[in-house]
Amino acid sequence: MVRPVVELDREGIDRLIAQLGDSGFTVIAPTLSDGTISHGPISSSQDLPVGWTEVQDAGTYRLTRREDDALFGYAVGPHSWKRFLHPPEVVVWQGDGGMTPLDLAPPPRYAFFGVRPCEMAAISIQDKVFLDSGFSDDVYRSRRTDAFIVEVECYEPGGTCFCASMGTGPGAVEGADLVVSEILDDEHRFVVRAGSDAGEEVLAALGAAEAETDVIAAAEQVVADAAARMGRTLDTDGLRAALTAQAQSERWDEIAARCLTCANCTMACPTCFCAGIDDSLSLDGAVATRTRRWDSCFGLEFSYIHGGSLRTSAASRYRQWITHKLSTWWDQFGSSGCVGCGRCITWCPVGIDITAEATAMLAEARSEEAS
Amino acid sequence: MATATELSIPQLLDPMPCVVRAVNRETHDTITLEVEPAEPYHFEPGQITMVYKHGVGEIPISISSDPDRHDRISQTVRGVGAVSKAIIASHPGDVLGIRGPFGVGWPIDQAEGGDVAIIGGGIGLAPLRSIVYRVLNRRDRFGAVVILVGARTPKDIVFAEELREWGSRFDIDVNVTVDTADRGWHGPVGVVTNMIPRAPWDSSKVTAFVCGPEVMMRFTARALREDDVPMDKVYVTMERNMQCGVGLCGHCQWGSHFVCREGPVFRYDTVAELFRIRGV
Numbered sequence: 130m131v132r133p134v135v136e137l138d139r140e141g142i143d144r145l146i147a148q149l150g151d152s153g154f155t156v157i158a159p160t161l162s163d164g165t166i167s168h169g170p171i172s173s174s175q176d177l178p179v180g181w182t183e184v185q186d187a188g189t190y191r192l193t194r195r196e197d198d199a200l201f202g203y204a205v206g207p208h209s210w211k212r213f214l215h216p217p218e219v220v221v222w223q224g225d226g227g228m229t230p231l232d233l234a235p236p237p238r239y240a241f242f243g244v245r246p247c248e249m250a251a252i253s254i255q256d257k258v259f260l261d262s263g264f265s266d267d268v269y270r271s272r273r274t275d276a277f278i279v280e281v282e283c284y285e286p287g288g289t290c291f292c293a294s295m296g297t298g299p300g301a302v303e304g305a306d307l308v309v310s311e312i313l314d315d316e317h318r319f320v321v322r323a324g325s326d327a328g329e330e331v332l333a334a335l336g337a338a339e340a341e342t343d344v345i346a347a348a349e350q351v352v353a354d355a356a357a358r359m360g361r362t363l364d365t366d367g368l369r370a371a372l373t374a375q376a377q378s379e380r381w382d383e384i385a386a387r388c389l390t391c392a393n394c395t396m397a398c399p400t401c402f403c404a405g406i407d408d409s410l411s412l413d414g415a416v417a418t419r420t421r422r423w424d425s426c427f428g429l430e431f432s433y434i435h436g437g438s439l440r441t442s443a444a445s446r447y448r449q450w451i452t453h454k455l456s457t458w459w460d461q462f463g464s465s466g467c468v469g470c471g472r473c474i475t476w477c478p479v480g481i482d483i484t485a486e487a488t489a490m491l492a493e494a495r496s497e498e499a500s
Numbered sequence: 501m502a503t504a505t506e507l508s509i510p511q512l513l514d515p516m517p518c519v520v521r522a523v524n525r526e527t528h529d530t531i532t533l534e535v536e537p538a539e540p541y542h543f544e545p546g547q548i549t550m551v552y553k554h555g556v557g558e559i560p561i562s563i564s565s566d567p568d569r570h571d572r573i574s575q576t577v578r579g580v581g582a583v584s585k586a587i588i589a590s591h592p593g594d595v596l597g598i599r600g601p602f603g604v605g606w607p608i609d610q611a612e613g614g615d616v617a618i619i620g621g622g623i624g625l626a627p628l629r630s631i632v633y634r635v636l637n638r639r640d641r642f643g644a645v646v647i648l649v650g651a652r653t654p655k656d657i658v659f660a661e662e663l664r665e666w667g668s669r670f671d672i673d674v675n676v677t678v679d680t681a682d683r684g685w686h687g688p689v690g691v692v693t694n695m696i697p698r699a700p701w702d703s704s705k706v707t708a709f710v711c712g713p714e715v716m717m718r719f720t721a722r723a724l725r726e727d728d729v730p731m732d733k734v735y736v737t738m739e740r741n742m743q744c745g746v747g748l749c750g751h752c753q754w755g756s757h758f759v760c761r762e763g764p765v766f767r768y769d770t771v772a773e774l775f776r777i778r779g780v
Binding site: 229448 | 512513514515516517552554555556558578580581584595597633700739741742743744746747748750751753755756758761777778779780
C-alpha cells in the first residue's frame with residue numbers, strides 16, 4: 130500500500146501539533162528540561178528544543194546551541210518513552226481486606242511527537258515483551274493501544290549513538306503513525322509520511338501538499354549521511370553466542386572493578402522492562418495498594434530469595450545485564466534487546482561503554498575459539 | 501495506532517480471595533495452610549502460585565495439595581521473611597489472595613508405564629507432595645514408586661505423618677534420612693544422595709522428580725547419572741525471586757529462562773550448564 134507523503138513548513142508542523150491536541154491527545158515531545166533534552170507536554174513547535182543540540186560521550190552530556198533553528202537537531206536524552214508506556218511508578222492494584230479491587234484511574238491518551246527510530250524500535254521491543262509473550266500487561270496495553278506516534282528521522286547522531294550497527298536507524302523503522310524528516314538546506318522543510326491508517330487520517334485533515342520527489346530524495350540523503358557519522362559502532366556478528374560462552378570469563382571482574390552497580394544504564398535503557406511490586410497499606414489498614422516500580426538487575430535485592438541474593442557480585446550483575454541485553458534477549462523475544470541509542474554509555478557515571486565491553490568479550494571468544 | 505480496547509484493569513495482578521480453612525503445623529517454622537478458593541481451582545503438580553497477605557506483600561509458593569481436588573488448595577510455607585512470617589501467622593477464617601497457577605509443572609504422564617522417583621530435600625518436598633497424590637490417584641499406571649527424603653534434623657521433616665502413612669503401604673517405598681540425628685531417630689543418617697544407589701527402581705525405566713536446594717539437586721542429578729538414570733528423565737524445580745508470575749517483571753531470569761513461565765520445572769539436561777555458573 131502506498132501511503133501519502135506530504136511536505137510541511139514549520140507552520141505546518143504547528144498545525145499538526147495543534148490538530149493532535151484538538152483530537153484529545155496529550156502531546157509529548159522533546160523539551161529543554163533540567164539541562165537536558167527530556168520529554169514533556171508541548172502545544173507548539175516553540176516548545177521543542179529549537180536550535181539546540183548536545184555533546185554526548187561516555188559519562189558526558191552537555192547542551193550546546195546550534196547555528197540554525199532546527200527542531201530536531203539532537204539525538205536522545207536521558208529518558209526514553211518507556212516512562213509513559215511503562216511508568217516508573219504505577220498503582221497496579223488497590224483493594225480492601227476482602228481482596229475486592231478498587232477502581233483505578235484510566236490512563237491518558239498520548240501522542241508522542243519526536244520518537245527517534247531507535248526509540249521506535251525500542252517501543253516495538255517492549256510491545257513484544259508486554260503484549261506478545263503469552264500474557265498481556267494491562268498497564269502497558271492501556272497506554273500503548275491508543276498512543277499516536279510521530280517518528281522523526283535522525284540527521285545529527287550523538288557521540289554515543291550506534292543505531293546503524295543495530296539496524297534501528299537513523300532512518301525510520303516500522304511502527305509509527307507518521308514519520309517526519311527535517312530538511313535544513315536553504316529552505317527549512319519537513320517531509321511527513323503516513324505509516325498507518327490513523328496517520329493517513331491526520332494527514333488528510335491537515336490538507337498539506339504532496340511532497341515532490343526531489344524533496345523526498347533530499348530527506349533520504351540526510352539520513353544516509355547520518356548513518357556514516359555514528360559516534361560508536363558495534364560488530365554484532367557472533368556476539369550473541371560469545372556472551373553466553375564467556376560466562377566464566379575473568380573479564381567480568383575487570384568490568385566490575387569499574388561498575389558502581391548504580392543502575393543508571395537500566396533506568397536510561399529504552400527496553401529494560403524489569404519492575405518490582407511494593408505493597409503499602411492505608412493508615413487505617415483498610416486499603417492495600419500494590420505499586421509497580423522500575424527495578425534493576427544491578428540491585429542486590431533483585432535476585433533475593435530467602436536466605437540471600439543469588440547475584441552477590443557486581444561482576445555477576447553486570448554480566449546478567451549485558452548478556453540479557455545482547456544475547457538471551459534473542460532467545461526470549463527473537464531480537465536483540467539493544468537498539469544502539471547509547472544512553473547507557475552517556476549516563477554511566479564512570480563511562481562504561483557497552484560497545485567496548487561487548488567488543489572485548491567478542492574478541493576473547495574469538496581468540497579462544499581460534500586456539 | 502490500534503483501536504481502543506477495554507482498559508486499565510490489571511487482571512493478571514488481581515489476587516483471588518481464598519479463605520483459610522485449616523492451619524497445620526509441619527515443623528517449628530513451617531505450616532501447611534488449607535485454603536478454600538473463591539472458585540474451583542485447577543492446577544498441575546509443580547506449578548506456582550503467588551500468595552498475597554493483605555497489605556504485607558506477596559511471595560511465590562508452590563502448591564502441595566492433591567491436584568485432583570478443586571475445592572481446596574494447600575500451601576506449605578516456611579516463615580523466613582516478613583511476608584512468609586505474616587502468612588504462617590494466618591488463622592482459619594482469614595482471607596489470603598492467590599494468583600496463578602503459573603508456570604510449567606512436573607510431566608507426570610511421561611512417567612506412566614515406568615517407575616517414579618520422588619526425591620526431596622527439606623521443604624522441597626512440598627511441590628513433590630502433589631505428585632504423590634496424583635500418582636496414588638492413578639496408581640495402576642505406574643511401576644515402582646520410590647520417595648527419598650532428606651532433612652537437616654528429624655525436627656525438620658515436613659509431612660511426617662503422611663510419610664509414615666505412605667511408608668506403611670505396600671505400593672510405595674518411602675525412605676527418610678537426616679543430616680543430624682537426635683536420640684529418637686532410628687532411620688538413616690546422611691545426605692539424600694546416599695540412598696540413590698540402593699533405591700528399588702529400574703534405572704532404565706525411572707523418571708525422577710527432584711526438589712530441594714540447588715546444591716542438593718545438582719548432587720542428586722550426579723548420583724542419578726552414576727546410577728545409570730538418563731539425564732533426560734530427571735526433572736528439577738527452580739526457586740527464584742518471582743514477583744509477577746508471567747515473565748514480565750524480570751526477576752526470575754536464569755540464563756534465557758523466565759523461571760516463573762518456562763519453569764519452575766526443568767528437565768535437568770536442558771539446564772545442567774546453568775547449574776555450573778555461579779550467580780547466573
